[in-house]
Amino acid sequence: MNASDFTSQPLPPWRRAVLKVGSSLVAGESGLDPTHAKALAGFIDAASAQGREVVLVSSGAVAAGRGRVDASGSGLVPKQAMAALGQASLIGFWQRLVGLPVAQVLLSHDDLRNRRRYLNARATLRELLRLRALPVVNENDTVAVDELKLGDNDNLAAAVASLVDADLLLIATDIGGLYSAHPQREPAARPITRVERVTDELVAMAGGDAGALGTGGMRTKLEAAAKAATAGIATALFCGRDPDVVTALCEDRLCGTLVSAGGDRLRARKQWLRHAPGAGALFVDQGAADALQVRGASLLPGGVVRVIGDFRRGDVVEIVAESDQLALGRGLAQYAADEIRRIARRRSHDIESMLGFRYGESVVHRDDLVLLGPRREPALHESRHRQPGQENDA
Numbered sequence: 001m002n003a004s005d006f007t008s009q010p011l012p013p014w015r016r017a018v019l020k021v022g023s024s025l026v027a028g029e030s031g032l033d034p035t036h037a038k039a040l041a042g043f044i045d046a047a048s049a050q051g052r053e054v055v056l057v058s059s060g061a062v063a064a065g066r067g068r069v070d071a072s073g074s075g076l077v078p079k080q081a082m083a084a085l086g087q088a089s090l091i092g093f094w095q096r097l098v099g100l101p102v103a104q105v106l107l108s109h110d111d112l113r114n115r116r117r118y119l120n121a122r123a124t125l126r127e128l129l130r131l132r133a134l135p136v137v138n139e140n141d142t143v144a145v146d147e148l149k150l151g152d153n154d155n156l157a158a159a160v161a162s163l164v165d166a167d168l169l170l171i172a173t174d175i176g177g178l179y180s181a182h183p184q185r186e187p188a189a190r191p192i193t194r195v196e197r198v199t200d201e202l203v204a205m206a207g208g209d210a211g212a213l214g215t216g217g218m219r220t221k222l223e224a225a226a227k228a229a230t231a232g233i234a235t236a237l238f239c240g241r242d243p244d245v246v247t248a249l250c251e252d253r254l255c256g257t258l259v260s261a262g263g264d265r266l267r268a269r270k271q272w273l274r275h276a277p278g279a280g281a282l283f284v285d286q287g288a289a290d291a292l293q294v295r296g297a298s299l300l301p302g303g304v305v306r307v308i309g310d311f312r313r314g315d316v317v318e319i320v321a322e323s324d325q326l327a328l329g330r331g332l333a334q335y336a337a338d339e340i341r342r343i344a345r346r347r348s349h350d351i352e353s354m355l356g357f358r359y360g361e362s363v364v365h366r367d368d369l370v371l372l373g374p375r376r377e378p379a380l381h382e383s384r385h386r387q388p389g390q391e392n393d394a
Ligand SMILES: Nc1ncnc2c1ncn2[C@@H]1O[C@H](COP(=O)(O)OP(=O)(O)O)[C@@H](O)[C@H]1O
Pocket: 021, 022, 023, 024, 025, 172, 173, 174, 175, 177, 178, 179, 180, 181, 182, 183, 184, 205, 206, 207, 208, 209, 210, 211, 212, 213, 214, 215, 216, 217, 218, 219
């Protein structure tokens, strides 16, 4: 059972990818081991030289910690302690292998469920990529008990892929790809090179039990691929132990399993924005309406004339043209309602002096904005959001 079971196929075009590397590729029985990670680091450097961006999600902190102390316990708390002992070594390990400056990012699923933290994590990761650094993400195992129990850096990687708007999720593991049955137990297991849709039957077919160091097995990888597909992101599963497979990736060829994206990435995101419940409304002047509709610009505070509702940073808000009271779009608020009331009609330049901090120059960034097009709708804000005392003219 190896990568040669899988015929080579083209990788979908990508500019930004999340690469997830399992414990079995960075560690052996006695701690961290660069044997397999070297080729993966080479891939990251090659991608960066091609002008592409990679976010690395690396497991291995627990295995690295085990190599540092005489570890005996197998419960959750000892595992958390191992992760804490090993995490710094894991980061140092990657820093020695790649040419880019490495940045440690510890996340939990809870962080990504919380809208404020979601936006904060996204802004930090985007800034790291802009600085041409390599973010190395791992679960914050000290607090993320559920994930350690389920062993779920695969699902975390899918969440990160959607967080950073990646084009592709790459999952490197210790086996050639997905097989029709547990490959170590069923000699007749067949390689599956292409999955159009992750069905329940397929997930049931994939074993949940993992190798000696990994957790989650193929099941969590398929769950992750299904999540990525929902966000319009394709997933490639491949053997990170085979240097030829890793080298082929640099030439945009995959020997492994490709799970198709469910649909267009932008459309999936915009679809979500279009239907997510709105928590308030921003009324904008004609200049801002034109900037959004004609130039595809972000909404700056200067164009906001009225704020309705009591929303928080990261909530979905309607954007309504003051001139005809029709909603022209929906988007994620970069600032809370009260903050926008204070900076409305001001220049972006003044945000920091008005609020004492600044997340960015826009109140709704164009990446987080969906325009409703020519068939605009009556704004929902009046009936849904207005409560006595809540409407503030900016
Ligand atoms: N249908 C399947 N196809 C491929 N691998 C499977 C399948 N079912 C179970 N597995 C197991 O999943 C393992 C990979 O998962 P895991 O050990 O968690 O890796 P990682 O540490 O890379 O996350 C394989 O080595 C294999 O033993």
